[in-house]
Amino acid sequence: MQVASMHFKSRASEKLADPHLRAALDGLKRRFVPGRAAVMAELDFEATRDAAAAIRQRALDHLDFFLELFERNAAARGTVVHWAETAQDVNSIVTAIAREHGVRKAVKSKSMVSEECALNDALEAAGIEVVETDLGEYILQLGHEPPSHIIAPVIHKTRDQVSDLFAEKHRTARKTDIEALTREARERLRPRFLDADMGITGANFIVAETGSTLIVTNEGNGRMATTLPRIHVAITGIEKVVPTLEDVATLMRLLPRSATGQSISNYVSVTTGTRAHDDLDGPEQFHVILLDGGRSTILASEVRAILRCIRCGACMNHCPVYQSVGGHAYGWVYPGPMGSVLTPSYVGIENALDLPHASTLCNQCGVVCPVKIPLPELMRKLRERQYQRGLRPRHERTALALWAWLASQPRLYAWITAVGVKVLAWMGGKRGTIARLPLGRGWTGGRDMPAPQGKTFRALYASKHTPLSPRERGRG
Amino acid sequence: MAAARDRILERIRGALGRSGPVPAATADGLLARMAQHPAGPRPAADWQPLARFRERALAASSTVDEVETSSAVPEAVAGYLARNDLPRSVVVWPALAQLDWQRGGIEAQARKAVAADAIGITGCFCAIAETGTLLQLSAPDRPASTSLLAETHIAIVPATRIVIGMEEAWALVRSECANLPRAMNFISGPSRTADIEQTLVLGAHGPYRVHIVVVRGC
Structure with missing residues (x-):
């Protein structure tokens, strides 16, 4: 993207x-x-999130160990694990798998990592038809728009806008009922699932001890994509690994509650390896692509805690x-x-x-x-x-430098702020609010600023507190 | 490919202040912890599992029926189909072929589900009381698509297989399966979406209805 x-x-x-x-x-x-x-109240939230944070942190603190363990256990079940340094690498790997196995049609379950890669554009350029199947993502694909929320991708759209879009793109009578719109999408997408050669999903977690990937959906499209096509490709970031299935249980108490206010999502699907020779369904091939894409750089940085996300x-x-x-x-x-x-x-x-x-x-x-x-x-x-x-920007740096200098000159600071509050109080007039502030129009554009009343904080503090004696200071 | 793998692992190790893999002692500690499968904090289970399962399954928009023995299942299913004006032609897991479906006047086909099937009947590996959830493990006679493709999914749940939470389900999987099955699907009610204006609609891509028949006597 x-x-x-x-x-x-x-x-x-x-x-x-x-x-x-x-x-x-x-x-x-x-x-x-x-x-x-409401639904979080069923848990001891603080204790549970302490445990969840520790699970994620433990995984990150030994990330290479758990990734290698995942890879070994996944491979033992016939899963092919690919490593991608960049988003472009992900696209090349998926395109190569598609070419090698004669894939013409792919269905996708929602994957934010694939949005990072702009995978759909890459597949289309390679002549592979790809359809988003999460209702929200499908609407976006029809309208050529990016998602605006990671869980509810079309939160920015009203029902009327979806009605117009479906009527135009499906060439059907305009429906305004949300149930009818949902059914229309289901009927359009069902044949695509049955037809697809490849199912592409993300992974909410990958489990080191079993070599499994896990996805969480409500619609069932994730289950379709991991069950029906002959090839399943799961794309995920290297940070998504967790050590055990019990760790998954802890995290799954928090994920759906935090996301949609559900105590559990409709479908939690854990997939391990490929179909057995006598299985009646399931993919013949299972590929997992692990994307770095800047994550190892974040791991080395002071914002590394974001990788727990x-x-x-x-x-x-x-x-x-x-x-x-x-x-x-x-x-x-x-x-x-x-x-x-x-x-x-x-x-x-x-x-x-x-x-x-x-x-x-x-x-x-x-x-x-x-x-x-x-x-x-x-x-x-x-x-x-x-x-x-x-x-x-220069004006911000100059302003900050000026303020820093002023703050280190106590007497000058006191004098300027004393003058400042008087000027602002005068500007506030009888109403006591300032509707337009020079240099601060961005702030006053949406609201009035209350004018200061009387003295500065320093003046008030000085009038109410006698200075500390040296003994008291020593204790403080 | 191998080069990409090595470079990524090398960058991770660099970020973690190491130049090689985790020291053997650390690795042993991590593996030992994993082998114990420690559980995190859990909500109080101050309820009776069957009652809780029922309450939570209903809250997830499933419907629940109870029978005494598995031989009573076909008639209970037939009653459900009749009450809801649903066809009597169903696809069942091959693992359930031995039930006397004809007794309820049900025309059951034991095979893999296809798109045209209106009703899919499955069992379950176990069920979770905490959330009203079914756990299905895929197997040659238990295909994953039966609970997915049909508009109505009917699941048979032995009361003895209702466990407290996901942790007990994992323990049961470990004790009964030599290898993890390809697919382990946790199912909590009919498929749904709230993507348009956060308005909940049942029946997104999967079933519109999930009906659970609990068998008390097994």
């Missing part, structure tokens, strides 16, 4: 002005947020910025807080300057993360790195 993360600010403003999008995003706040809270989407569902602008503003595969950390790490911080700043650091994301990723802290680290590399 093309990276358009440099344009977050302009895109965000555009999205804020879109009433359809606002209506569509309302569903996040109304359904996902309370749904998660299990792609539940809770951070974006609870993010006030995502709730307002939706996923497309973020400009790449992964939106919301996890995207604001991942995208700069994958595509280079110089290509995603706004993303670590696309957050109020309110830590709602950190509070709900099922694997305890300190997202605000990671965004702050990326901001520091941008500053250190001189990537921030």
Whole structure:
């Protein structure tokens, strides 16, 4: 997928002005947020997420060991494990498998890693027909759009927009009932499943002790893709490995609850190896592609905790910025807080300057993360790195340098802030609010700023507290 | 290919501050932990498994019936089909061919399911009370597609095979299967989607209906 993360600010403003999008995003706040809270109450959330974070961290701390173990156990069952350094390598590997085995038609279950690779474009260029089968992803493929959420990819679309799209592309009478739209997609896609030579899926986890891959779906398309075509290709990141099936049980208590407010997803499918000679169904070949694609670089960096991510989407569902602008503003595969950390790490911080700043650091994301990723802290680290590399705009750097200098001159600071609050109080007038702030129009564009009332904090503090005696200071 | 593998592993090791594989002692420790299969924190199981299974299966939009013995299954299935105006021609797992389907007036074919099949009947390896979930393991006489292709999936669940949680299911798999089956599918109710306006619709790509017949006496 093309990276358009440099344009977050302009895109965000555009999205804020879109009433359809606002209506569509309302569903996040109304359904996902309370749904998660209700079903999470069945667990001791803090104890469970401590364990989940430890499982993911243990896997990352010995990542090479668990990947080699996975590879050995998978190979013992006839699975072919491929290693891809880059997204392009993934595309070449899938295309080569398709060519070698005469694949003309492929069906795909939702895979964000394949979005990283723009796999569909590569397969089409190689003359292979590929159909997305997750309802949301299918709608996007019809409309040539990227997903805007990692779990609910068409959260940005209203039912009316889907009705128009189906009527146009399917050349059928326009339906407005969501059940009827879903059935129409099912009837279009069923023959594709039966026809396909290759099923392409992601993997929510890969299990080292058994060499298995695991996918979680509600629609059943993941089961179709892993059962019906003669070749199954699972594409996943190297960070997705977990040691044991019991570790899966712990993580599966958190993943669906965090993602969709379900205590378990409809289908959890664990696949190990290829069909036996007397099996009546299942693929004859099973390929697993392990993508690095920047992950080993993240592992060496100060934001390595992001590799614990299990792609539940809770951070974006609870993010006030995502709730307002939706996923497309973020400009790449992964939106919301996890995207604001991942995208700069994958595509280079110089290509995603706004993303670590696309957050109020309110830590709602950190509070709900099922694997305890300190997202605000990671965004702050990326901001520091941008500053250190001189990537921030000149006016911002000048302003910060000026402020840093001023803050080290206590008397001057006191005098300037005392004058400042008076000026702002005067600007606030009788209403006590400032509607337009010079140099701060971005802030006052959407709200009024309350004018300061009276004195500065330092003046107030000085008037209420007598200085500490040297003895008290020693204790403090 | 091998070069890509080696370079990726080398980068990972570099990131972890090593120049080679994990030291033997560390590897032994990791393997020893894995061999014990430690479980994480679990929600309190302060319920009776069958009652909980039933409650959770209903919450997942399955329907649940109970019979005393497996010989009563065909009639119970026939009753369900009649009540819901469904055809009496069904595909069953070859593993279930020995049941007296004709007794209920059911025309059962023991073979792999195809797209035209309206009703698919399966058993299960075990069922999970915590979440109202069925676990199916694929085998030559237990194909995975039977619970997937038909619009109605009927599953027979012996009450003795209802376990508390996923951890007990894994333990049962380890004790009864020499090798893991190709497919282990956990199924919790009919297929569904909420992709359009977060509105829940049952029957996305898989079954519209999941009906569970619990056999109490086995």
